Amino acid sequence: MALNEQVRAARTLIDVYRYAARTYGDRPALCPRLPDGTYGSISHKGFFETGLCLATALIELGVEAREHVAILADNRLEWAVTDCAVLCAGAADVPRGTDVTPAEIDYIINHADVRVVFVEHAAMLEKFHKCRSRVPGVTHVIVMARDEPLNFGALGLWDLVERGRALRARGDRRAEVRMDAVTPDDLFTLIYTSGTTGRPKGVQLTHANMVSQIRNLPIEFGTSDRLLSILPVWHSYERVGLMFSIAFGGPTYYTSVRTIAQDLRTVRPTLLLSAPRLWENLYQKIIHNVHQQSRLKRAMFRVAYFFSRRLRHSAYFIEGRRIDLVGRSPLRSFVEGCGHAVIYAVLLAPYLVMDGLVTRKLRAILGGAFRGTVSGGGALPPHVDEFFNYIGIPVLEGYGLTETCPVLAVRTWKKRVIGTVGPPWPETEVRIVDLDTHEVLFPDPKRKGGGRGLRGEIHVRGPQVMKGYYKDPELTARVLRDGWLATGDIGVMTYNDCLRIVGRCKETIVLLSGENVEPLPIENKLTESPYIDQCIVVGQDQKHLAALIVTRPENFVDDGIRIDDPAQLPAHPEVRRIIAREIKALVNARTGFRPFEMIHGWRIVPKPFEPGDELTSTYKLKRHVIDAKYSALIAEIYAGANQRTSSSL
DSSP states (O other): OOHHHHHHTOSSHHHHHHHHHHHHTTSEEEEOBOTTSOBOOEEHHHHHHHHHHHHHHHHHHTOOTTOEEEEEOOSSHHHHHHHHHHHHTTOEEEEEOTTOOHHHHHHHHHHTTOOEEEESSHHHHHHHHTTGGGOTTOOEEEEOSTTOOOOTTOEEHHHHHHHHHHHHHTTOOHHHHHHHHOOTTSEEEEEEOOOSSSSOOEEEEEHHHHHHHHHTOOSOOOTTOOEEEOSOTTSHHHHHHHHHHHHHOOOEEEOOTTTHHHHHHHHOOSEEEEOHHHHHHHHHHHHHHHHTSOHHHHHHHHHHHHHHHHHHHHHHHHTTOSOOSSOOOHHHHHHHHHHHHHHHHHHHHHHHHHIIIIIHHHHHTTTSOOOEEEEOSSOOOHHHHHHHHHTTOOBOOEEEOGGGSSEEEEOOSTTOOTTSOOSBOTTOEEEEEOTTTOOEEESOTTSGGGGTTOEEEEEEESTTSOSEETTOHHHHHHHEETTEEEEEEEEEEOTTSOEEEEEEGGGOEEOTTOOEEOHHHHHHHHTTSTTEEEEEEEOTTSSSEEEEEEEOHHHHHHTTOOOSSGGGGGGOHHHHHHHHHHHHHHSSGGGTOOGGGSEEEEEEOSSOOOBTTTBOTTOOBOHHHHHHHTHHHHHHHHHHHHHHHHHHO
8 A cells, every 4th residue: 555545544643643653754753943043853753752652641640531631832842742642642632822811711621621731831831820720620730841940830741751751661551552442533632713703612623534634635745845834733724734744744844923034944845834914914025125126126026927927817717727607618718718828928938037037036035945835714815815826926725614624625736726715625515505595506406507606605514524512512503414514604616616715604794775795805905005904894784884994004104104103193194095095996896896895984993903802813803802892983983974974964
């Protein structure tokens, strides 16, 4: 049996760990960043052996099979070691980052029946200790980082590793007994979603859920690849990347927002799992730097991007990678294809010249060996998506939920259709359901194209769908029926057989006129402006839409607008004039928006939306939080509009 076939035949994650240690041996598995900027490494064999030692110590501490063990830590080598150890002890982990709030600690630890808690460092230990009296079930707290003070009776992870090593040297094989007893239906993790609304929900994910993701990986990944890890490792999306890395032998390098620019040059990664925010920021930095250049260099950039965009635009059509929502006829496709072939032939030579002078240097920012990124955890703004793909940086946008472990669809190298999240993941069934009648629109052989091009709620079924919400059978029954999970997302299946996400059921704004508005396309359009960093569209039960805007102050400074006090920015007349101009230029009939989708009022928010407050840890808007926090500002927008309406009567 071929190597990939062996790992794809795994039934549990224990099988994957054993396979990797046996197959890849001394090859590097995980590479932590050292204080001097270089990278250390631990081999696949060493990683698994360390996990076994820690698992043995956990069993000695009293951790039972199928018990829940909490991990409150961010990306680091010890996180992966702990994860491996918990699974090898036959237990499941309950992960969360160090930005966890005291209220979340109280709720999650108690709700998940946790007795053993891993914390990253002394600061997290201090934070947890303040909650200790409210989590009476906890019996042991373990600090991950080396050489940290072990206050409040805490234990050290590496001390436990050595304790387990000594036990194993004396013949202790309780970990092997536990591993052999793990079944595909056992939980490997219980992830509490941050959520954009309400209290965290405990998502139960099984070994079978994660193994199905490994088995069905549609993107080539092997020992020659280098994966750069930047997303929170406790999220199911980054975690599946870690398991791909272990299963297929490519090392994972840990980085951070602060060091990623240097680490891209040092590591020269081939692959990166990312969130849209990373690419939005890089896009803005590139555009900002271009604006600082001489007139000649700005012109060269515009010409290079023109050729790159037009050439790839034609290439995508010829290759069948242009989004098709209506079902183009074969004749029309042939005629348009001939036209694009001519365009491609004409533009190829000037493209190659300008690519060598300009866009190749942009690609070099990513280290020079970059094969592509899979962006997930939120919608990638269309202009950012197009920009990077058109300059030759492959962005493979994906889609999924924590409840689906997480991937449901992803673009592949051959099916990179911009404007979609790619074809459904192998073994995954997708149907589109009418929002009002709940009738299945796709797949329906009685409809044109089998229901392709029709918009509705996305329902999915497959081996990656969760077991259910922990201790919440009612909520589980509401979202999970006959194996079909109602995602709450609105989507369309294109004629390319790719999935297009158009909004969230619960985010739909209903105006007083009865019109339904999806805010996301409007928000994405507004953030194309170099002056608008973030925004949220509001207007539920109002006559028209409005927006709260977070600006990019540095771009106003570049335009010669002097702002001595940042608090003065929202009221600065020139700033307000520019924002009004940008909104009017971006959201109008010419750019594809209908009259009721226009923005009729807006205000500048004094500070950026931040994770842990207005944003989730994956940078999704917490709309209910923003609505409550800025209710007075929103009321002010509509009060002003109502006064203008009254005065005109």
